[in-house]
Amino acid sequence: MNKRPALRFEVEAQDGEARAGVLTTRRGPIETPVFMPVGTAGTVKGIRFEELESSDLDARIILGNTYHLWLRPGIDVIKSAGGLHRFIGWDRTLLTDSGGFQVWSLGALRKITEEGTEFKSHLDGSPRFLSPAVSMEIQAALGSDIVMVFDECAPGKGSHEQTERSMQLSTRWAQRSKITFDRLQTDGADTGRVPEAGGLSGCQALFGIVQGAGHLDLRRQSLEQTVEIGFDGYAIGGLSVGEEKSLMFEVIDEIAPKMPKDSARYLMGVGTPEDLVESVARGVDMFDCVLPTRNGRTGQAFTSRGKLNIKNAQWAQDNRPLDESCPCSVCRRHTRAYLRHLYMSGEMLASILLTHHNLAFFLDTMRGVRQSIRSGDFPKFRREFTERLSANGE
Amino acid sequence: MNKRPALRFEVEAQDGEARAGVLTTRRGPIETPVFMPVGTAGTVKGIRFEELESSDLDARIILGNTYHLWLRPGIDVIKSAGGLHRFIGWDRTLLTDSGGFQVWSLGALRKITEEGTEFKSHLDGSPRFLSPAVSMEIQAALGSDIVMVFDECAPGKGSHEQTERSMQLSTRWAQRSKITFDRLQTDGADTGRVPEAGGLSGCQALFGIVQGAGHLDLRRQSLEQTVEIGFDGYAIGGLSVGEEKSLMFEVIDEIAPKMPKDSARYLMGVGTPEDLVESVARGVDMFDCVLPTRNGRTGQAFTSRGKLNIKNAQWAQDNRPLDESCPCSVCRRHTRAYLRHLYMSGEMLASILLTHHNLAFFLDTMRGVRQSIRSGDFPKFRREFTERLSANGE
Numbered sequence: 060m061n062k063r064p065a066l067r068f069e070v071e072a073q074d075g076e077a078r079a080g081v082l083t084t085r086r087g088p089i090e091t092p093v094f095m096p097v098g099t100a101g102t103v104k105g106i107r108f109e110e111l112e113s114s115d116l117d118a119r120i121i122l123g124n125t126y127h128l129w130l131r132p133g134i135d136v137i138k139s140a141g142g143l144h145r146f147i148g149w150d151r152t153l154l155t156d157s158g159g160f161q162v163w164s165l166g167a168l169r170k171i172t173e174e175g176t177e178f179k180s181h182l183d184g185s186p187r188f189l190s191p192a193v194s195m196e197i198q199a200a201l202g203s204d205i206v207m208v209f210d211e212c213a214p215g216k217g218s219h220e221q222t223e224r225s226m227q228l229s230t231r232w233a234q235r236s237k238i239t240f241d242r243l244q245t246d247g248a249d250t251g252r253v254p255e256a257g258g259l260s261g262c263q264a265l266f267g268i269v270q271g272a273g274h275l276d277l278r279r280q281s282l283e284q285t286v287e288i289g290f291d292g293y294a295i296g297g298l299s300v301g302e303e304k305s306l307m308f309e310v311i312d313e314i315a316p317k318m319p320k321d322s323a324r325y326l327m328g329v330g331t332p333e334d335l336v337e338s339v340a341r342g343v344d345m346f347d348c349v350l351p352t353r354n355g356r357t358g359q360a361f362t363s364r365g366k367l368n369i370k371n372a373q374w375a376q377d378n379r380p381l382d383e384s385c386p387c388s389v390c391r392r393h394t395r396a397y398l399r400h401l402y403m404s405g406e407m408l409a410s411i412l413l414t415h416h417n418l419a420f421f422l423d424t425m426r427g428v429r430q431s432i433r434s435g436d437f438p439k440f441r442r443e444f445t446e447r448l449s450a451n452g453e
Numbered sequence: 454m455n456k457r458p459a460l461r462f463e464v465e466a467q468d469g470e471a472r473a474g475v476l477t478t479r480r481g482p483i484e485t486p487v488f489m490p491v492g493t494a495g496t497v498k499g500i501r502f503e504e505l506e507s508s509d510l511d512a513r514i515i516l517g518n519t520y521h522l523w524l525r526p527g528i529d530v531i532k533s534a535g536g537l538h539r540f541i542g543w544d545r546t547l548l549t550d551s552g553g554f555q556v557w558s559l560g561a562l563r564k565i566t567e568e569g570t571e572f573k574s575h576l577d578g579s580p581r582f583l584s585p586a587v588s589m590e591i592q593a594a595l596g597s598d599i600v601m602v603f604d605e606c607a608p609g610k611g612s613h614e615q616t617e618r619s620m621q622l623s624t625r626w627a628q629r630s631k632i633t634f635d636r637l638q639t640d641g642a643d644t645g646r647v648p649e650a651g652g653l654s655g656c657q658a659l660f661g662i663v664q665g666a667g668h669l670d671l672r673r674q675s676l677e678q679t680v681e682i683g684f685d686g687y688a689i690g691g692l693s694v695g696e697e698k699s700l701m702f703e704v705i706d707e708i709a710p711k712m713p714k715d716s717a718r719y720l721m722g723v724g725t726p727e728d729l730v731e732s733v734a735r736g737v738d739m740f741d742c743v744l745p746t747r748n749g750r751t752g753q754a755f756t757s758r759g760k761l762n763i764k765n766a767q768w769a770q771d772n773r774p775l776d777e778s779c780p781c782s783v784c785r786r787h788t789r790a791y792l793r794h795l796y797m798s799g800e801m802l803a804s805i806l807l808t809h810h811n812l813a814f815f816l817d818t819m820r821g822v823r824q825s826i827r828s829g830d831f832p833k834f835r836r837e838f839t840e841r842l843s844a845n846g847e
Contacts, residue, residue, distance in 0.1 A: 102795060102802045109782060132769070132794040139770045140790060148786040375526070376533045388503060392542040396534060400526040401496060407801060408496040 066264035072433045076342040079432040084204040086152040089119040095347040101147045105414040120152040126161035142202030155203035157194045163212040191235035199243040208236035213272040215302035230284045264291035294325040315342035351417035356410040364450040387419035460658035466827045470736040473826040478598040480546040483513040489741040495541045499808040514546040520555035536596030549597035551588045557606040585629035593637040602630035607666040609696035624678045658685035688719040709736035745811035750804040758844040768793045781813035
């Protein structure tokens with residue numbers, strides 16, 4: 060392959076294992092460490108794109124789910140709009156997952172073979188087949204800026220033998236993903252080309268995924284094999300799927316610092332604000348998680364002093380903002396009493412406002428982390444952040 | 454009473470019966486004709502206050518429902534926040550209804566006597582009592598800028614005798630409302646005082662309501678009695694409650710032009726964009742209706758070419774905006790195909806975006822009406838607006 064890189068990553072500052080960098084895609088620069096809001100079905104639930112772009116949030120990259128978008132509205136619809144960016148109206152960077160994790164979550168509804176995964180759609184029960192080649196083709200049609208390889212997520216508590224079999228399958232699927240991906244890039248099947256991308260190729264980037272569950276030797280082997288294939292960036296998959304938190308950090312401790320230093324490191328599906336800060340301390344650059352949006356819809360706010368359940372009667376006449384040290388538009392304007400009233404009344408605005416605040420908190424936290432790494436104060440930031448979180452958490 | 458008026462109204466231009474004016478409350482000027490979004494439970498459903506204030510919508514006045522706010526979160530909670538404006542975070546004008554209409558809607562759950570209405574809360578079945586005095590006290594505690602008298606809404610198809618009895622009761626309740634209102638204003642029970650209101654009194658304004666269902670003689674009598682009592686503005690109540698549309702316009706035709714020329718005329722609970730334009734043509738200045746918000750949540754968009762049901766399969770790959778001549782942020786950014794996908798996927802963003810567009814359409818329509826009255830082109834505007842609405846309406 061002669062193509063120029065579709066993505067650049069530069070580490071600007073390092074404090075211990077923690078890194079502050081810039082990930083540049085064809086859509087523009089993204090400061091890291093970065094939290095990526097999850098836009099499952101082409102929308103980050105409960106929030107308008109204008110808000111994601113606002114200075115309050117300023118999300119530079121969001122996620123789309125291949126599985127969900129493939130089933131609904133379907134690739135034809137998205138192609139006819141000119142790709143996912145145009146379909147949803149988002150000009151910034153989009154990362155799409157491969158569908159592997161969603162298919163794996165279907166449990167009994169799926170059957171995994173060497174070729175790929177047969178499963179039944181959760182929407183209408185229709186039979187479907189997803190494989191490395193199909194996933195790459197879908198993601199090319201979506202025109203996302205960062206594509207993930209199609210992998211199998213091993214169960215958190217599988218035996219060494221089971222996990223090894225699964226991990227080796229993931230490696231073979233990663234190889235097959237890369238072959239199809241490279242062909243599609245050359246053929247120009249990507250609907251999301253940006254000819255003006257200048258120094259970048261105008262094509263998509265592909266990330267590999269390290270698997271191996273909680274078995275450190277398998278994790279190391281998976282990392283080696285994945286780097287051997289060679290990708291534009293590297294992810295740690297198969298964590299935060301029910302394993303003990305201590306095991307999760309053991310894996311990150313072991314793997315993150317060994318990942319290529321000149322590539323972005325993405326911890327998939329993690330986590331709480333503490334998880335994010337602790338993982339940055341171990342060398343991770345990128346995160347995605349549904350917590351801020353999902354918990355926002357169920358009445359839980361993340362604040363600098365811990366979690367706050369807006370349903371609690373104690374907030375009924377509390378005229379303070381959700382988080383007294385948060386500068387977001389929700390905290391500037393609305394009180395706990397009002398938000399509780401909205402939630403108890405089943406008003407959509409409760410979800411909208413809590414989602415906004417939660418995303419602001421996650422994104423601000425990452426900006427604070429980044430700043431502290433650049434100024435060499437990350438250990439202090441980490442200590443104070445963690446202490447504050449337990450101040451009056453519920 | 455020596456108090457200065459809490460509200461000013463001036464007609465700036467007139468074209469036939471249609472009037473363009475300015476209604477000034479202690480919160481600022483409101484250009485009329487004006488559409489008021491309905492904020493039932495302290496929120497205009499599905500939309501943030503920032504959006505209501507944005508240039509897209511620029512709503513100068515919204516409604517709150519006394520009945521709903523009284524039952525939940527309760528007046529104590531709102532008082533502890535310093536009134537409804539502070540509780541919800543809205544600095545512009547608020548009009549509250551009296552609770553009369555909601556109580557009337559409860560049907561079998563209520564019992565009306567000379568004193569007031571006994572009913573059971575729709576939330577927990579607890580017994581409640583609402584009367585002119587209670588409604589005025591609640592509205593004073595809410596601190597709304599415009600208070601409505603407590604009335605009884607007569608059934609749309611009642612006999613002349615029934616309707617007359619109901620109308621006479623409403624008149625007596627209007628007198629009692631005014632007595633309590635005046636005392637509360639003097640006593641300063643209003644929590645929403647704005648000392649900086651300058652030329653205005655810093656107190657609340659009170660509107661009377663003309664009843665009489667579809668009986669024109671009773672409507673005339675009600676108007677006479679209401680004007681005799683004397684209010685800061687006058688409303689037409691009891692329309693759009695199931696009667697024929699032709700009867701509604703008969704009543705408006707008969708009553709609106711006879712209402713005091715130097716006071717604002719408010720048609721309660723009406724209506725579609727056509728209804729608004731046709732009522733302005735008959736001399737009405739103010740409107741409120743749940744249509745743009747409620748229909749937004751059920752997938753119906755109001756456009757300059759008629760209604761559009763976003764669920765229809767014909768929009769699945771339609772990459773045009775909802776309304777090609779609408780300048781709102783939703784129409785600038787999103788396609789019918791995307792909005793349909795969101796709606797079919799049960800995504801909250803569908804409701805958020807359709808509500809925004811619908812409100813923009815209603816508010817823009819009123820701005821267009823106002824402009825045409827000022828330039829003497831209202832008949833042309835009315836004709837063209839009506840013709841366009843049937844262009845490709847569903």
